[in-house]
Amino acid sequence: MTSLLRSGDVTDTDHDHRALRAAATRVLLGNWNGRGTVPSRSLYPHQWSWDSAFVAIGLRHLSPRRAQQELEWLLSAQWADGRVPHIVFNPAVPAGAYFPSPDFWQSSSAGRHRGAPAHAETSGIVQPPVHAIAAWLVHRADPRESARRGFLPRVAARLDAWHRYLADHRDLGGRGLAAILHPWEPGLDNSPCWDIPLGRVTPAAEDSYRRVDLDHSAAGDRPTDLDYARYVRLARDYRDSGYDDAAPHAFQVEDPGFNALLVAAEQALAEILRAVGADPAPALRRAERLATVLTERLWDDERRIFAPRDLHDDRLLPVAGVNGLLPLAVPGLPRPFADALESTATGERFQLGQVHMVPSYDLTSEQFDPNRYWRGPSWFNTAWLVHRGLHASGSTDAADELRAGILRDAWTSGFAEYVNPRTGAARGIRDFSWTAAVVLDLLSDPREER
Template sequence: MPAHRRPRGRRPLRPRLPEEVRRVKTLLDRLAPHDRPAPTAPADHLTLRRGAARVLLGNWTGTSTVPSRTLYPHQWSWDSAFVAIGLRHLSVRRAQQELESLLAGQWADGRLPHIVFNPEVPYGAYFPSPDFWQSSRAGRAAGAPASPETSGIVQPPVHALAAWLVHRADPAESARRGFLERVLPRLTAWHDYLLTRRDLGGGGLAAVVHPWEPGMDNSPAWDRALARVEPDTGTFRRADLDHGDPADRPTDLDYGRYVRLVTTYRAAGYDDRATTHRFALEDPAFNALLITGELALARMAGHLGRDGARHTARAAELTRRLVDRLWDDTAGVFRARDLTDGTLVGRRGVAGLLPLVVPGLPEDVVHALTRTLDGPHFRAPGTGLVPSHDLTGADFDPHRYWRGPAWFNTAWLVERGLRTHGRHARARTLREALVTEAGRTGFAEYVDPLTGEGRGARQFSWTAALALDLLHTDEKEPTR
């Protein structure tokens, strides 16, 4: 079916108002401006909390949260994990539902697809749409569900960490609804998939096979590998340019290569063992989040009275391999490894800082990462956030998606990493910058790191969710 046509009988996306949404509305009423703020909640923070809650309420579809009402009308994998982390402060039940609705799209081989499509959204509202991925048909042998339709690739594994944080927000409610019992086996299967079928380099780390998988789509770190991919031309129409400034978005050449990688993977039935991947890299951020996820699975197992030693051991081994394979001591940053030729990618990006979230990093590595964070490559003069790419790099672009702009989810992860390693003063500075910039820009998707100008979509869900999380979470709260 052509991407611009809408299947009959499908209605445009409309928000629903189930009982859970009414509860959130009640919470908003309780945070009315005339209420006296608590001593630990300044008036401006109270306003920000209300604003963030309204964004999440407005982007709620009845079963999950869209990243943006305009640009991203479906459910995205790592977006929903970050959203659940913020939602736990409004409604634990709704945060659980966010994660479980995503898990409903899990494949039998364990993979958690990067998009779960809403059948009420017209196909032309987003590209690539379900008729492009053809998951229920092309992915049948790999275990794709008959419904819902999904994409065939993945995104960073933030989900186990999110599930553990949601549980901790209200353990009694979690136990009453059997939340951990339901999600633990599914999250374990997800990690098993990454650690077996995606160990494409034989080095024990998970590989990404498409630039959308590490979540940093057009990062300069992928340029060299993508140059080997012959772009598809003329067979698709980009819906993102209907809602986003072309100067902010990946180029048509980027999209042509993204499409070519998917059609090749799709033709092989989304089978990692049957596909000759033209793009395959070990990404440091992706694997760092897998490590934190393994530690979260160990905690879940322990809480349920089960043995979590397997996950603890895997986290320790993954940490060792992460340092051995991806750490560049000379540059003071982690780098992606291109599995086509075995070389480290010669680019500095925020992905190379995100392993700070791993608690078992050697102290000398932590020290070097914090020094790099505050050095000329990442210390932006116009905002306290962290640019997505090296400020001194020839390919730095302050506006174009992941080629320079500062994102709120990566700032949240760096802040958490700083706290993990006891750098509380630096974490506090970053926390304050994140909250301030989120409110000032109307919860923008990302910002120009040099000027602080909001870019991309506004009323963006993970920006609101993660600002809300930092406004509710004590800065000395343990991260383990």
């Protein structure tokens, strides 16, 4: 792809933005399967949970109706216990096209007692709860069309059930935070943040499954065979428990990114509930409680960042990942925390403004890898969240500079899944949906209330 947005400064001309918008639109339309949007046509041929939330945020600038449909289709596969599964499988896709496949998860049988839907096969784990944020933004993009289709009334109860599931079933530490049971759940699948708790997991036998991801991506970009075997073991054990959150789990962690996004989502849900004439107070109480416990329980004063807490020994993990910066996106985050996070983001660990976007892991760590999945590369969706947080905290210059970098890197990488933070080189899959989606959002009217 010939660069219109040069590697130095983004040229903010209407021509450049028209070309970038047209290219991003092409990506999203090309990845639409008639009911929802796949992250990519190759490696990810189904619908992913938080991917679709970002897709809807971008689609609202093209077609608010399609953005609504994106979320509605995802939520139609919600389980009766309230969980929103991280994958909704397309039955038209051959079973061998992706692993773990529907045959592995066995949602309609193993998840039957948890209320897994009979009409759709899904995974059994979850992803970050960004859906209420997306739904509220989608509604506000065209309130008249939203009202005509009854969008908010249709999704409000489902979103409330989703948040209640996290509050009622995932508070495994007993302090009010949602726990994750698998490294795939916080979205930062292969991050060094999970190395310590993951090291306790007995790996699955490598001859018991076949990795399909390596058919589409370079092995150096993907998780190692040992880590992948541990992911499979965790998912298999959870499945064999009947997806029982109260069963013993080898991996139980309170993640700051997951919980920060839940705070923001609870506040968005309160707006949705208010708009449909329901009581927003329970969602607001949950948001206030979460925000308080987040700062009390997950703040690492030594590293000046939020850190995951390993429930195995109830200790903060000695790590610094982009998930620790995501509380910037919490509305009303106390000023001392916001200032400390911005200082950390611009410091040696993440070098915001000096590298491409926001590295997914501490640049100074021995575990940092600029190319391997979530172990260092910069991702577009987390950069968008940090951008949103910087704007909310009043750091508009840093936010604007990050915005320019996101747009530049999306164009020059061919809408890559992620990039090397030092060089900007494209890594992973190209024509990736959430990359295109956040570009469309950042190209929208900057005066729009966000």
